[in-house]
Amino acid sequence: MPSISRRLYKAVFFCLFVLGVAGLRPALAETLFVVLSADGQKQFAVTEEVIDKVGTTSFKSVLPSTDEPFYVVRGPLLRDIVAASGFKGSSVTVQAFDGYEMDIPGDDYMKNDVILAIETNGKRLTRRDRGPAWIAYPSVEFPEFQGDGYAARSVWQVKDIIVK
Ligand SMILES: Nc1nc2c(c(=O)[nH]1)N[C@H]1C(S)=C(S)[C@@H](COP(=O)(O)O)O[C@H]1N2
Ligand SMILES: [Mo]
Numbered sequence: 001m002p003s004i005s006r007r008l009y010k011a012v013f014f015c016l017f018v019l020g021v022a023g024l025r026p027a028l029a030e031t032l033f034v035v036l037s038a039d040g041q042k043q044f045a046v047t048e049e050v051i052d053k054v055g056t057t058s059f060k061s062v063l064p065s066t067d068e069p070f071y072v073v074r075g076p077l078l079r080d081i082v083a084a085s086g087f088k089g090s091s092v093t094v095q096a097f098d099g100y101e102m103d104i105p106g107d108d109y110m111k112n113d114v115i116l117a118i119e120t121n122g123k124r125l126t127r128r129d130r131g132p133a134w135i136a137y138p139s140v141e142f143p144e145f146q147g148d149g150y151a152a153r154s155v156w157q158v159k160d161i162i163v164k
Pocket of ligand 2: 152
C-alpha cells in the first residue's frame with residue numbers, strides 16, 4: 001500500500017512539474033526586443049530567458065520626460081546584450097516602437113553601466129509606460145549624464161538594437 005501511494009505521489013508530482021515547465025516556456029520565450037547585425041541579415045531575439053542569463057544591474061537614474069526627480073531602474077547592461085548577440089560593432093542604433101531612433105556610441109556602454117531598464121521602482125515596464133525597455137544611464141551617481149545629448153539617447157519603448 002505505501003509503495004502504491006508513493007508511486008502515485010511521484011506520478012502526480014511529475015505531471016505538475018511537466019505542466020509547470022510547459023506553462024513557463026511561452027513566458028520565457030517571449031521576445032522583448034531584437035538585436036540586429038549591421039546589414040540586418042542576422043537577428044538575436046532578447047527574451048526573458050536571455051535577460052535571466054546575462055543578469056540585471058540596478059541604479060538610480062534621472063529619466064527624461066518624467067515627473068519624479070529620479071527612478072530606481074533595473075535591467076541588463078547594454079554591453080552584455082550586445083555581447084550575447086555575438087554581433088560586432090563600435091556603436092548601436094536604437095529604434096523604438098514609436099519610430100524614434102538614436103545612435104549610442106560604444107564608449108557610452110563599454111565604459112559605463114548603461115542598461116536596458118525593464119523595471120522602474122520595482123515595477124515592470126509595459127509598452128504603455130514606455131517599456132518593454134528604456135535606455136537608462138547612471139545619471140544620479142554621474143550627473144554628467146543629465147545633459148541633453150544623453151537625454152536624447154535615453155530611448156524608451158526599445159524595439160530594435162542595430163550593432164554597427
Ligand atoms: N521612444 C522614444 N524615446 C525618446 C524620445 C522619443 O520621442 N521616443 N525622445 C528622446 C529625446 S529627443 C529626448 S530629449 C528625451 C526626452 O524627451 P522629452 O522631449 O519628452 O523630454 O527622450 C528621448 N527618448
Ligand atoms: Mo531631445
